[in-house]
Structures are given as structure tokens and as C-alpha cells.
Amino acid sequence: MSDFLEVESLSISFGGLRAVSDLDFAVERGEVVGIIGPNGAGKTTLFNLLTGFLVPTAGDVRFKGKSLVRKKPHQIVERGIARTFQLVRPFQQLTVLENVMVPHLSPKNRRKNKHRAENQKRALNILGQVGLGDKIHLLASDLSHGDLRRLEMARSLAADPELLLLDEPFSGLAAKEIETLSDLIHAVTDRGLTVIIIEHKLREMMKLVKRVITLDFGIKIADGTPEEIANNEAVIKAYLGKGGEKFVTSRD
Amino acid sequence: MKQISYTADQISLPPSPLHWKRFRPHMVAVCLLLLVPLFIKSTYVIDLLILCNIYAMFLSSWDLLTGYTGQISFGHSLFIGSGAYTAGILSFYFQVPILITVPLGGVVAALFGLLLGIPCLRLKGPYLALATFAASGVLAALTAVFWEYSGGEDGLYGIASVSANYVVKYYWSLSLMIVICGFLLFLVNSQYGLILQSIREDESAAEASGINVTRYKLITFVLSGFLAGIAGAFYSHTQMHVGTDQFSLHLSIMVVLMSVVGGLGTIVGPIVAGFLLILLNEWLRVIEVVRVLIYSFSVVLILLFIPKGIVPTVISGIQKGIEKMKSPARS
Numbered sequence: 001m002s003d004f005l006e007v008e009s010l011s012i013s014f015g016g017l018r019a020v021s022d023l024d025f026a027v028e029r030g031e032v033v034g035i036i037g038p039n040g041a042g043k044t045t046l047f048n049l050l051t052g053f054l055v056p057t058a059g060d061v062r063f064k065g066k067s068l069v070r071k072k073p074h075q076i077v078e079r080g081i082a083r084t085f086q087l088v089r090p091f092q093q094l095t096v097l098e099n100v101m102v103p104h105l106s107p108k109n110r111r112k113n114k115h116r117a118e119n120q121k122r123a124l125n126i127l128g129q130v131g132l133g134d135k136i137h138l139l140a141s142d143l144s145h146g147d148l149r150r151l152e153m154a155r156s157l158a159a160d161p162e163l164l165l166l167d168e169p170f171s172g173l174a175a176k177e178i179e180t181l182s183d184l185i186h187a188v189t190d191r192g193l194t195v196i197i198i199e200h201k202l203r204e205m206m207k208l209v210k211r212v213i214t215l216d217f218g219i220k221i222a223d224g225t226p227e228e229i230a231n232n233e234a235v236i237k238a239y240l241g242k243g244g245e246k247f248v249t250s251r252d
Numbered sequence: 253m254k255q256i257s258y259t260a261d262q263i264s265l266p267p268s269p270l271h272w273k274r275f276r277p278h279m280v281a282v283c284l285l286l287l288v289p290l291f292i293k294s295t296y297v298i299d300l301l302i303l304c305n306i307y308a309m310f311l312s313s314w315d316l317l318t319g320y321t322g323q324i325s326f327g328h329s330l331f332i333g334s335g336a337y338t339a340g341i342l343s344f345y346f347q348v349p350i351l352i353t354v355p356l357g358g359v360v361a362a363l364f365g366l367l368l369g370i371p372c373l374r375l376k377g378p379y380l381a382l383a384t385f386a387a388s389g390v391l392a393a394l395t396a397v398f399w400e401y402s403g404g405e406d407g408l409y410g411i412a413s414v415s416a417n418y419v420v421k422y423y424w425s426l427s428l429m430i431v432i433c434g435f436l437l438f439l440v441n442s443q444y445g446l447i448l449q450s451i452r453e454d455e456s457a458a459e460a461s462g463i464n465v466t467r468y469k470l471i472t473f474v475l476s477g478f479l480a481g482i483a484g485a486f487y488s489h490t491q492m493h494v495g496t497d498q499f500s501l502h503l504s505i506m507v508v509l510m511s512v513v514g515g516l517g518t519i520v521g522p523i524v525a526g527f528l529l530i531l532l533n534e535w536l537r538v539i540e541v542v543r544v545l546i547y548s549f550s551v552v553l554i555l556l557f558i559p560k561g562i563v564p565t566v567i568s569g570i571q572k573g574i575e576k577m578k579s580p581a582r583s
Contacts, residue, residue, distance in 0.1 A: 051460065053456065053459075072459070072464070072466075073456075073459040073460055074459050074461075074462050074463055074464045074465070077459075077460065077461065077462035078462060082460070082462075083460055085456075085457070085460070089454050089456060089457040089460075090453075090454075090457070091449065091450050091453035091454060091457065091458075092453055092454075093449070093453055094446070094449060094450065094453060095266070097265075097266065098446055098449075101443070101446060102446060102447065102450045102458065102461045102463065103461040103462050105443055105446065105447055105463070106461065106462025106463060107462070107464070108462060109462070113443075116268055116270075116442075116443055117265070117268070119443065120265045120266070121265070124263060124265065133263060134263070136263060136265075136266075137266065155457075155461060156460075158461075159460075159461060159462050
């Protein structure tokens with residue numbers, strides 16, 4: 001197994017409901033993995049388990065050989081895992097620039113951003129990469145939904161992660177905005193960052209990933225290349241429906 | 253991917269919130285307050301201004317906890333009162349000098365901040381407000397249990413005064429207010445303040461940004477308690493008396509009310525509102541019959557028409573005015 005991210009027999013129950021059940025998978029450094037499945041399959045719960053927002057009832061998550069179980073979310077960010085949220089969670093009353101300055105103030109990044117001017121320059125650089133460089137003075141509450149998605153991405157990149165978890169990054173975006181964000185994710189993965197993406201917009205997601213894990217009722221029902229997943233009987237039955245291969249198109 | 257790379261030269265980065273030019277209005281206000289005793293000889297008015305200075309410390313320390321960090325607290329009277337009683341008891345029974353009783357008052361209040369902060373870490377919104385609301389009653393309970401030392405309901409009379417000279421007393425209160433409020437202004441405008449604001453805006457997003465939310469919340473509870481305790485201790489020396497009636501839930505509610513009227517999360521807003529509302533309340537004493545009615549009605553009107561508070565509304569009005577003045581010149 002990979003020593004980058006290992007998920008072993010991971011389970012969590014809410015009362016009588018097993019939201020994630022005996023989940024096993026591993027992710028190699030530099031991989032781009034998609035997670036799909038119907039609503040309620042346990043995808044976001046999995047992200048919450050990986051990032052410390054939930055504590056598993058059984059199983060283990062190891063990142064670079066060390067267990068993340070019972071670690072607080074900020075400690076997991078320290079270890080090198082950052083995330084975005086399904087529903088965007090900007091710091092509404094802070095400016096776009098300040099939103100991205102906050103992760104620079106975590107213990108891991110604080111030393112090199114001790115002076116506000118240095119922090120601002122680093123944040124501006126990231127905002128330039130996501131295309132928000134001309135909106136740094138605006139309050140986050142004044143941004144469009146598409147810009148908020150990019151801001152969320154910028155904030156997670158500011159945490160300087162080795163593994164980035166994107167929870168439905170295309171949700172609520174128009175086609176043009178999806179294209180822009182897709183380009184951004186591509187740029188990030190081209191730089192070697194490991195990314196796991198949860199997404200329902202399959203056509204767009206399949207262009208980004210090399211491997212897809214499918215969940216249903218908290219159980220892994222398939223794990224393979226986009227082509228294998230599109231033709232997998234169990235996935236077709238649980239999620240894709242007939243003609244699943246239409247989602248798999250080459251980016252080029 | 254088309255990456256747009258900006259540099260600080262191409263985009264004007266916002267100036268530091270700690271740039272001295274931003275504090276010119278504050279400096280003018282301090283200068284005016286320093287000159288007050290030269291023009292006003294009435295001990296009554298000077299006493300009122302001493303009270304305003306003390307309230308400025310109460311309110312700004314509360315604003316750090318609630319306005320900046322988003323921890324809704326109705327328990328500030330516990331911090332103020334514990335500081336006041338510590339100073340009162342030390343001065344009354346042991347004749348400890350003021351320079352020691354005041355910081356010790358802050359330390360005891362900081363311990364109460366820690367005691368209140370730990371259980372409150374898991375609470376949010378109305379639940380947190382209710383828990384701190386209950387904390388307001390703790391002091392009365394403690395003074396009742398230890399009535400032999402606290403003086404019970406009557407409290408303690410005969411605590412050492414800051415000074416027999418009211419002008420000296422005024423300058424002491426002003427100095428302490430400048431130090432505490434100046435420190436708070438520095439803190440909230442530093443990058444530390446940015447962290448506190450991120451916690452106020454969204455605790456989960458702050459955690460996901462690598463911020464140890466628990467630690468910062470606890471530090472803020474302790475710091476807010478410490479500063480309020482110092483102010484409370486000083487208050488007991490200016491009044492030469494401590495009693496539970498001074499530090500009841502009513503005080504906590506006044507702190508919340510005045511801060512909201514002034515503008516949450518500004519530090520200056522609550523200070524301005526403290527001065528305005530205390531002076532308004534006193535001026536209305538000439539029409540005692542309708543004083544409470546007019547006072548309450550004024551507060552309701554302010555909350556209704558300028559819900560952001562006096563200071564943010566005035567600042568945004570001035571900024572709009574300046575922009576309007578500039579725009580015809582451009583066209």
C-alpha cells in the first residue's frame with residue numbers, strides 16, 4: 001500500500017446508520033482521484049473523517065505513515081491536508097485578500113508571514129493564480145458564487161497542502177465558470193499536488209482524474225480508471241445508469 | 253492554464269491597519285480628553301468622565317471577546333466584579349497599595365475568564381449566551397457564601413481612593429483607559445486580530461485554515477477577563493466601595509447594549525457609545541420623570557435605524573461623502 005494516504009477499515013455510525021463502512025483505499029503522492037456516488041453515499045462524511053471534523057467509530061487514516069485519527073482539523077492542516085467545503089464557507093466580513101491571509105497565520109506558515117506585508121504579497125500571488133487578483137479589496141460577502149468557489153480554492157492552497165480535498169468544486173457554477181475552475185485544478189495537479197475530488201458533474205470531473213472511487217451507502221463499490229468505472233455494472237446500477245461511458249471523454 | 257500573476261507593484265495592496273495616519277482621530281480625541289480638566293472645573297462632570305473612561309475599558313474588553321471573536325457573552329459583570337472585589341478585599345483588609353490591587357484584580361478576573369472559557373468552548377450562539385448569562389449570577393452567589401469577607405449585600409465601604417484630588421483621579425482613569433484601549437486597538441489591527449475575526453466569521457473554516465480555534469478562544473476569554481478585571485479593580489478604588497448591586501446582570505446587559513449601539517467589532521464604537529450614553533443618561537436627569545423613557549427610546553431608535561452602530565455608520569457616511577466629492581472632479 002501507499003504510505004502517502006492510507007484509509008483502512010474506516011467506519012462511522014450515526015446512531016443506527018453506518019454512513020461509512022469498512023472503507024479501504026490508498027492514494028499515491030501526485031495522484032488525482034475522483035470520488036463519486038449518489039447523495040447520501042458518504043462522500044462528504046469521508047472528507048470530514050479525513051480532515052478531523054468527524055472521529056471514526058472504527059478504522060484508521062494514515063497520512064505519510066502517521067495516524068490522523070482523533071487529530072483536530074487544524075493539526076491535520078499542519079500535517080499537509082487542506083480542504084474546501086461543499087457549501088462555500090468564506091469569512092464573509094473579511095476582504096478577499098484577508099481571507100487568503102488567514103491560512104498563512106497557522107503555526108506551520110506563521111514564521112514566514114510574520115510581517116503583514118509579506119503575508120499580503122503571498123496571498124496576492126495565490127489570488128492572482130486563481131484569477132481574483134483584481135478583487136482583493138472586496139468583501140467576500142460581495143463576491144459571486146463562482147468567485148467564492150475560487151476564493152475557497154485560494155484559501156485551501158494558502159494552507160500549503162500536500163493533499164487537497166475538493167468537495168463538489170463545480171456545484172452551482174455555470175459552464176464557463178466550470179471551465180475556468182477546471183483549468184485551475186489542472187494547473188494545481190500539473191504541479192504535482194495530490195488531489196481528491198468529490199463531484200456530481202461527472203463529465204467535467206472525469207477529465208481531471210486518473211482514478212475514480214465509487215461509494216454507495218458508505219461502502220466502496222468500485223475503484224478504477226474512469227473507463228472501468230463507466231462500464232462497471234455495480235456503478236451503473238447504483239449511480240450512473242445506462243450509458244455511463246458518455247461521461248468519459250478525453251480532455252484533449 | 254492562463255495564470256494571471258499579480259505583483260504588489262501592479263495592484264495596490266491595502267495599507268497596514270496599524271499605520272499611524274489611521275489613528276489621527278483617536279489622537280485628537282485623546283488630546284481633547286487630556287485638556288478637559290483645564291476647561292471644566294465641575295467635580296460632577298469630571299466624575300462622570302472618570303466613569304466614562306472606566307466604561308470604555310469595560311466595553312472595549314467585551315468587544316474583543318464578542319465583537320471580534322464572536323463569543324456572545326452576557327457574563328462580563330463577573331470579570332469586572334471579580335476584579336473589583338479582589339481589589340476591594342485586598343485594600344480593605346490588608347491595605348495593599350493600588351498599584352498591586354489593580355493588576356491582581358486583573359489576574360483573578362483572568363482566572364474566571366479561564367474557568368468560564370473552558371466549558372464555553374463547546375457552546376455556540378444562544379447556548380453560549382445563556383451559559384455566560386448564568387455566570388453573571390456567580391459573583392452574587394460567591395459574595396453571599398463568603399459574606400463575612402465580602403460584606404454580603406452591603407459590600408465593603410472604605411476602600412482606598414485612587415486620589416483625593418479629582419483631577420489626579422481623572423488623569424489616572426484616562427491613562428489606564430488609553431493603555432488598555434490602545435493595546436486592544438493594536439491587537440485587533442494586528443494579524444492576531446485577523447485570526448480572531450476569522451473565528452467570528454466561521455469557526456470550521458478557520459480550523460480548516462489551520463487555526464487552533466480552541467486555543468485562540470480561550471486566550472481571548474482570559475485576556476478579556478484580565479482587562480475587564482483591571483478596569484473593575486480601578487472602579488472599586490474610584491468608588492471606594494464594592495457591592496453586588498454594582499456588578500449584577502444589569503451591568504452585563506448595559507455592556508452589551510452600549511457596545512451594540514456603538515458598533516460591534518470596532519473597539520472605538522463601544523467606547524464612543526459608552527461616553528455618549530453615560531452623558532446622555534446624566535443630562536436627562538433634569539427631566540427625571542421621563543429620563544428612562546427618553547433614554548430607552550433613543551437606544552431603540554439607534555438600533556432600529558443604524559443597526560451597524562454609531563461609529564461604523566458615521567465612518568461609512570464620511571467615506572461616501574469623500575467619494576462623492578471626488579467623483580465630479582474626475583468626470
